[in-house]
Amino acid sequence: MTTQPTIIARTVVRTVVPIILLTAIALVLQGHNLPGGGFIGGVLTATAFALVYISYGSEYLVQALLSGAEGAEGTGAETESIQAESRFLSGAIGTYTRMFAFGLALAAGSGVVAVVLGVPFLTQAVALVHHVPIYKELEFASALAFDLGVYFVVVGSLLTILAVVGDE
């Protein structure tokens, strides 16, 4: 796509993306009781990034996302072959792959905790906490950790695919 997105599109994206992200997070957190959950939240988050990507390009996305953490480009001192090697292990895609790896580890780890406690793999527990200010009663489900794992896997995977396909 050689044509640039219009100013209108960019402005709208700038306003809408935070709202989408907030909605996504809300969907993840409320998933246990209302429509939502890790999968939907993850896909929605990926969509938000896709919007940024389309309107501003991958460079911007990387800079905004990873400002300072690790640049998309290798430092000048590196030889080209090392750049080619590290291109997929650092930079944007590296972050995404690490993200879904983290998600998988989180989901599996939440299951292993159950094994450590002596119940079958992936058994979930729920704890109710009463007399909390404002919320009065709060429910903590161990399933949330698993759901967050799902969320990270989905976001990481979709962004990986998006970035790789977009690079072409």
Place this chain on the structure above:
Amino acid sequence: MQPDPAILLSVLAIPFVGAAMVPLVYRLLGERTAYFAAGIAMLCFVLLLSQYENWGTVTVNWIPSLGVSLVLYLDGLAYLIALLASGVGVLVFVYSGGYMHGEPGRMKYYAALLAFMGSMLGVALVVDLISLFVFWELTSVASFILIGHYQRTPSSLYAARKSMLITVSGGLFMLVGFLILHLVSGQALGGMTFTLIGTEQSLIGIPGEVDNAAAIRGALHSAGLFIPVLVLLAIGAATKSAQVPFHIWLPNAMEAPTPVSAFLHSATMVKAGVYLIGRFRPLFVPEHVVIAEGWTLLFVALGLATMTIAAILAVGAVDIKELLAYSTASHLGLIVAGFGFAEVIGGEAGVFHILNHASFKAALFLIAGIIAHEAGTRSIADLGGLRRDLPVTAIIAVIASLSMAGVPPFNGFYSKEFLFDAAWETAAQTGGVAWVFPVVAVFGSVFTFLYSVRFIMLFFGERPEELGEVHRPPLSMLAPVGVLGLLVLGISISPQTAFNLLVGDAIGSTMLGEHHFKVYFPTKVTPPVLMSTITIVTGLLAYSVYDRLHNGIRRVRSIPPVTANYYYDSTIEGLGRWSNLVPRYVQTRILRTYAAVVLLSVSAIALGGYVVGGAGVSLAAPTLAAPIIIILCVAVVGAIAVSVAPSHIAGVLTLSIVGFMVAVFYVLASAPDLALTQLVIETLVLVIFLLVLDKLPEYYGELKRSRAVVDGLIAGAVGVTVALTVLLTTAAHPNDSIAHFFLERAPVPPNPDPVFVDWGGGGNIVNVILVDFRAFDTMGEISVVAMAALAVLTLIGMRNRGESA
């Protein structure tokens, strides 16, 4: 006394643990890893020694629901084989410390050799057929790595592939035999079993207490499977023990480093086959018979043929390791023939020769390694007069070779006498054609005598001019040879001691009933003594024409169709050519073909299943609300629009109309979770599609009518299948207990504890199912998602990195 389960299990586990530790140890010790490995072998050896005469069974349940358990059984035969594997293992590892100096891939070498030793111990100790098969194939895999040690040499790769193909395919025949035995045991014993021996419910029973062998034989006969099972097992044993015509992998396997040859081809790998024959012998050979039906003819013929043919080929060998390889096949033939005779003395011949052959052949292989290492050549023609350069080695070589030749009073003589005795007795009692047995046995032994003398002559006679300086071997290489030489001498001096300690019990394992085993030096002239005399005299006379025999054999071997290799090579070549044809039709590299094949086969399987299962579909139209009908109509219009879309972009956009309509349908059908997911996914897919489409041409051009028709038919078939599936699955009403369970258990319980596990505690059942009740499924799904991302990453993102463009 029963064996200690912990000790037996650790004997099985220690070599593998050691193999896993090798990379780490190698980093710390470097070349001295050899001594670490020798220590591991020593540990196994000592642990085994502690179990001496603790014969008995150890059962460890493995998969109880399938009746699969790990059954370890320790008796004389298993003990002998395990002791040889670990004992020779110690010597070979020490020897490797000197031999492998400066060789490539030592870390892999030690790890593979340890794993191999562990597999061999497993073959010796386990008696349930499934575990036996697993360890059996593990020895093949480990030997594949060891024989192919020099990965850059084409001949080494050829040798590794050949041994793998032959031994593994033979193992598969054996597996079929095992499964038949398993099935038959159900009728014979009233319950199917995989255990060969050592328990009440085993195929053979407990020797001396329970005898199931006759019942199994009867059941095999009545099912007409007696001969098939025997042949299947024989193929397994023959491929592993390099019996004619499967002996061809053994000479090639000499590509391996010499310690590997010494270990695999004297004491272990090839002994697995003869061990199997000895182990199954009580099952097929009844007590007090001269000829066991099927068994005697099969194994005596196989063994004597191998013994003779391989001995002749050894005389034709030009390389010292090749000579020893053929000699190994020949001696294994002797053992097989010994086991083949139903006479008690046949079992004596087989078992005693297992020990004797391991002692002298391991020594000779290690000597061959010393010669190759120090003289720099293995060609028989280039070697001679080595006794001045390698005096100690020469003495041991003479002793071991005379034992190999069957010259009294060395130990090889005794086991060969047993074989002659068994052959003579069988012939005398049966008469007729059976007289072929003793004649062939003597004929083959003459050639054994010939090549043994030829090996001795490497150390005598004139030293060729071209032979450069020959160094003395390091102590780490000489000491193991010395130990083996002493072992040969020890058994030679007092064979009865070996019988009392080890061999007697092992012979007892290969037959039913009680026997007393004796061995003594013959003082009277008996038929076997006469046969030995004929062998030695003829051998001495024939040695004067050794060169002519050698050349004659080589000339005959140069005609391809005479050799078994010719058939192996042409089979492999033919298979290779045939498999080259496959990609042309299967691997077309056109996505549409793959898609068509996958979709059509899924549809065919599903539809076939419905037809076979007799599924019926009620065509009663469901009542639908007006909004849903409108939505579905729009979706249909979108679908039609897709098929007539003039470009990719238009196609993708119209396709997403269908997707969004489905999402709306979900909303109307009160499934908000699905609707949300569908909406978001649809959006994302659209974005990704548009990103990709940028790269594609606008359209492929004019469509061929015939192709359009075919595609239409495929699409139609898939559509019909999916529609049918939906109708069938939604019409089905199994009992609703699962749905009820979810409905009941998903929310917070009425009077909740502060912490509860049994209830979902969530208002959204879909999500509770996803993350709680069916979390394992979700786990699998997110793994797939991650895998898909990795696949995209490697296929697209990294495609320019490697050689694949």
